[in-house]
Amino acid sequence: MRDDRASFARPFALQTPPIRTDRRATPDGALAPELLPTQIRLAQIIAMVHTASVLHEGVAAGSGAAKGNKLAILGGDFLLGRASAALASLGAVEAVELIAAAIANTVEGAVLRIQPPMEAAAPADAWDAYVKRVYLGGASLMAKGARAAVVLGGCTAPTRLPEVAYAYARNMGIAQHIMEDVREWEAGASFGGDAEEWVAPAPLLCAWDACPEVGALIQRRLADESDIDMARAIVDEHDGRHRARDIARRYAAQAREVLGVLPESSARTALETLTVDGLE
Template sequence: MTPATSLFTPVEADLRLLADNLKQLVGNRHPILFAAAEHLFGAGGKRIRPAIVLLISRATMLEQDITPRHRRLAEITEMIHTASLVHDDVVDESDVRRGVPTVHSLFGNRIAILAGDFLFAQSSWYLANLDNLEVVKLLSEVIMDLATGEIQQGLNRFDAGISIETYLQKSYYKTASLIANSSKAAGLLSEVSRETVEHLYSYGRHFGIAFQIVDDILDFTSTTDTLGKPVGSDLKSGNLTAPVLFALAEKPSLEVLIDREFAQEGDLEQALALIQDSQGIHKARELAAHHAKLAIEHLAVLPPSESHQALINIAEYTLSRLY
């Protein structure tokens, strides 16, 4: 068992059920879409998002079992996440995701875009069937945020002038919004107090931001085998993340390389060396740790339980991926 999945022990059985249900939810009326979905849901991602939904559901329903609506919310969360990955891979022209070929590299761009659209539509339909208007609004906002984040990232390519605040806002749209709003939705389905619901949202928000910063650091410190994509690929595509933005304040020559979009031979290697030689990665680690700590503090409203502890452990594990 990997460190990530061993954190999910309280919801291990729930996640097995979720994996089976996801393929059934897509249905097999469209053979190519079904094949695409089977490929996606079989790719064995960490399932961190539905695990958080299920852990929050169990941590807020201690006296009774979680409901079918909690389970469906976890499935919808994973469907929305997967749909966004399919579209991201088309935009980023990525051939590999989690070490396996991407949908568009197997089926072509047209099918990949349609498969992503289909999963978004499918998740919206199941969402409406939860019959909870507030939850529908929360998850609908997530779908808008995902598109906003992707557009913002596209507009800010190779823009060395963007601030850390702009980067964090984009990280919220692209990663944290889904975790924050699905965490809040799980609390709403458990009918916890309004105050607790807001703390659950804040847990998801800060956890999501920490998670994204860690991912962005790993783009510089990990290996191609571990990442499932080339090291420095974010930088190469003009996506300037926390380590780069912190390094820019220290290394003015980095801006020259970014401005000319690494057009000359050796530019990218030189940029990577400048980032490694700066405090950029260290400062990004501190920022991730800050958000992980805030996430954990927001869990204090929940009574002690195995699921509560697992939510704390997941936030701590996110940081441990850096070491």
């Protein structure tokens, strides 16, 4: 599970040992369809961690309601505490380590978001940094949560299933975030402002290759209306939205490809459907 910067240059590929029939598999090789109590608990834990991060991000985004901010921080901390206690009851060391690492990743992602844009960054470097922030900010929880669910189901190394789950969810998490940027851009959302946490949206980054002026706009964080108007004109002129969509679809296609090592089943079909319908 590589987290280094070079690993974000392209969709995450699956590189693991050959698949082996697992003790929890059905005679035709498909996983047993029932959800285990520990897997249900894991889903609850992931939901608590995600909600806690949303509460904390809301405070970091800035608000004049001081008392509300304190309650939001305390609420997020409470959820993380409850999630940590529930983690201990899972009874699988690898699953606990995965979710603990995902929680740490969300903090790393928040730290990256408050760092100022690099003045001399090239478009490729800026895109790598964007995808890494996306991974740390949310895709990590999806990917490591998916792997943990498979581990709780009884599938561990050297079977291929944990790696399939991780690769699938990692790629889908990144694809969905890119598409969310595209939808917000098309809806007219303002990505400018002086907020401490600011990340250049995918459509604008995708137009940088064709228009060097984008670098200066990102450095200024689209400080005023003229910057925002210029950014929208550049994105329209150089197909930034379409380029971003194409990248998201490549990540989704890679997610669909890794499912090819799984046996045919309704679960696999549902996951394949998400790689298309989940981006609409």
